[in-house]
Amino acid sequence: MQHIIDRFVSYVTVDTESDPNSETTPSTAKQWDLANQLVEELKTIGMEDVTIDENAYIMATLPSNVDHDVPVIGFVAHFDTTPDFTGANVKPQIVKNYDGGDIVLNAEQNIVLSPSYFKDMLQYKGQTLITTDGTTLLGADDKAGITEIVSAMEYLIQHPEIKHGKIRVGFTPDEEIGRGAHKFDVAKFGAEWAYTMDGSQIGELEYENFNAAGVKVTFKGKSVHPGYAKGKMINSMLLANQFIAALPENEVPERTSGYEGFYHVVGITGSIEESTVQLIIRDHDKAKFEARKENVARIAEEMNASYLKQFGEPIVIADIKDQYYNMKEKVVPVFHIVDIAEQAMKDLGIAPLIKPIRGGTDGCQLSYMGLPCPNIFAGGHNFHGKYEYVPAESMQKATDVIVKIAELTAIKYNG
Numbered sequence: 001m002q003h004i005i006d007r008f009v010s011y012v013t014v015d016t017e018s019d020p021n022s023e024t025t026p027s028t029a030k031q032w033d034l035a036n037q038l039v040e041e042l043k044t045i046g047m048e049d050v051t052i053d054e055n056a057y058i059m060a061t062l063p064s065n066v067d068h069d070v071p072v073i074g075f076v077a078h079f080d081t082t083p084d085f086t087g088a089n090v091k092p093q094i095v096k097n098y099d100g101g102d103i104v105l106n107a108e109q110n111i112v113l114s115p116s117y118f119k120d121m122l123q124y125k126g127q128t129l130i131t132t133d134g135t136t137l138l139g140a141d142d143k144a145g146i147t148e149i150v151s152a153m154e155y156l157i158q159h160p161e162i163k164h165g166k167i168r169v170g171f172t173p174d175e176e177i178g179r180g181a182h183k184f185d186v187a188k189f190g191a192e193w194a195y196t197m198d199g200s201q202i203g204e205l206e207y208e209n210f211n212a213a214g215v216k217v218t219f220k221g222k223s224v225h226p227g228y229a230k231g232k233m234i235n236s237m238l239l240a241n242q243f244i245a246a247l248p249e250n251e252v253p254e255r256t257s258g259y260e261g262f263y264h265v266v267g268i269t270g271s272i273e274e275s276t277v278q279l280i281i282r283d284h285d286k287a288k289f290e291a292r293k294e295n296v297a298r299i300a301e302e303m304n305a306s307y308l309k310q311f312g313e314p315i316v317i318a319d320i321k322d323q324y325y326n327m328k329e330k331v332v333p334v335f336h337i338v339d340i341a342e343q344a345m346k347d348l349g350i351a352p353l354i355k356p357i358r359g360g361t362d363g364c365q366l367s368y369m370g371l372p373c374p375n376i377f378a379g380g381h382n383f384h385g386k387y388e389y390v391p392a393e394s395m396q397k398a399t400d401v402i403v404k405i406a407e408l409t410a411i412k413y414n415g
Helices: 002-012 031-045 119-124 140-158 236-246 286-311 328-334 336-347 362-368 392-412
Strands: 048-052 058-062 073-078 093-095 103-106 111-113 129-131 167-172 193-199 204-206 211-220 262-270 274-283 316-324 375-377 389-391
Touching: 002 031, 002 129, 002 140, 002 392, 031 048, 031 058, 031 140, 031 167, 058 140, 073 140, 073 362, 073 392, 093 103, 103 129, 140 167, 140 193, 140 389, 140 392, 193 204, 193 336, 193 362, 193 392, 204 336, 211 236, 211 286, 236 262, 236 274, 236 286, 274 286, 286 316, 316 362, 328 336, 328 362, 336 392, 375 392, 389 392
Parallel strands: 073 167, 073 193, 193 375
Antiparallel strands: 048 058, 058 167, 093 129, 103 111, 129 389, 204 375, 211 274, 211 316, 262 274
16 A cells, blocks of 8 residues: 555645646646656556647556457546645645544644544544645545556556456546546547546545536726715626625535535626626536526626616626536446446445535546546545545555456456
């Protein structure tokens, strides 16, 4: 297991934060640092057909070692980290034989990872936890997934007695800003199906996810000297506040769970003359998803109607763009790919936790691009912030699941 820990640390200490405001792929030049490192490592462990394209998409092959036909399967993970919290100068802390108590991440700043708040920690008592130092995220999303895929391929290469078909691996940039699959060459990848190693706690197996849209709402105002503003000034920041107040107050991430969708305000900028609100819309149900988008458009239209006489043109402009859709529609017709993953977990003594993703993965988009792609746990918790951690044992188990899926697929198609 130390080998897995060392590999993981070598990845998370490379800053790969993506940038939603960039037009390039990858969105940040620093993502190339880890991408190039991964290419060399895949070659070193013995993978074949290792390629990286002009957009930093990495692919590699583990050839079949059986003489019967087996569908080509794939494993996918992303190497960027979210721009929600800094991923620069990550200093992982290794907590061996976790005792079930508080973990001081940063004594100077009094930052504590506590099971009194993060109750999931208690299920890992006695294990080795890898945490942050309280000043950055960790990057287990999704460098744990990359660690597991590389480690599983290395294990299969070193243990040819384990029979498997052809396996393809793919590592992508910019997943955290919704563009990880945009330039993924599904035909080149050449797999019949794949799995993203991008879930959270041990046992997670997911084939349903949110339908997702991003919204940018622009508010126009009129700046007038405040001493003479009556009936003349329009403060765009107050319009933005009015718009947010019109959204359903209980349909937000912190008040929803399971299959419940939400509106989530993720950013606000403003002045009297112009303000913008960035939000995301999420729902598993397609009809409810469409209704949420229509609700945003309706609020904008009603605000425009109330200011039309005074302003003379639309004062609220809502730009709504779909991001990805629920992969369930594409996975259910080939549900045996979920069955194989579930059986792999059971064979390894892992209780499968089959539940909807309250988010998305590259697999959501890949499924609609012709590559059905359920999601499997990578092991981490509290992604996108300073309280992120991952049990080393969970990464080992995820590695074992990849190996077992490869083995079971070869067995299933033997005769």
